[in-house]
Amino acid sequence: MKTSLPLCCSNLDDGWPWRQPLPGLQLISLDFDPDQLRPGDFRDCEILPPAAVQRARGKRQTEYLAGRLCAREALQRLTGEGIVPETGHDRAPRWPADCVGSITHSQGKAAAIVGARQHYAGVGLDLEITMTDARARKLAGQILTADEHTRAADAMAAAPGLCLTRIFSLKESLFKALYPITGQRFYFEHAEVLETPSEGHSRLRLLKSLSDDWPAGAVIDAQYTEHDDHILSLIAIPAGPAPTP
16 A cells, blocks of 8 residues: 655555454554654654653654554544544543544554444554563563463463463453453453463453453453564454453
8 A cells, every 4th residue: 555654664554464354443554663763754744742752762752653653544444534543641542432443562563453433342452572481481470360370381381482472462452442441450460361372362351340341250352463573462342232251
């Protein structure tokens, strides 16, 4: 596809990387290089960053610019209006009232996904570079519940970096999908992956009640894909009644 982009960003990609198609969602991704960011890129792209980003280093500025470029293109394709989501007081993107969305970035890659609120109550998108085995062993106690330690024992022994990054990313996507719906923050110990992620699909269960509609025990489907040492996970929650425990 053709579009006018700054030198720090690659061409936009609208490919769907997960096995299960989800109608009505628009994904846009790109690669970015902070070393190629130039003064005036935000102005030329007609994107106004918040003050915190303006004060940040080039890497953070480029992440923000790349993510908003993806979001604007995704909204343009979904709604016909190329709106740039503002940043809320909680640092989360503020989407148009009739849309839901999520933005992510990691190590030179950025992506955004959007959908119509009439079809989706929320979406969560998370991109992570696969952590090293040594780092995974160090962080496992902070990310895994006791039951997850048991379920993932074999996978953690064989490939701890890959296993823990999958679980980490899935839980991040769950937070991004549910926080805008419930307004409640929750952490790694408040959700569990029900089986060791494999073949691009998993399920998560809440261990903490977030609202009357989202009690402890609710189970949510998730997808993920792996490419170039990155894991991209997605949780899309259909509009309508929340899943019951």
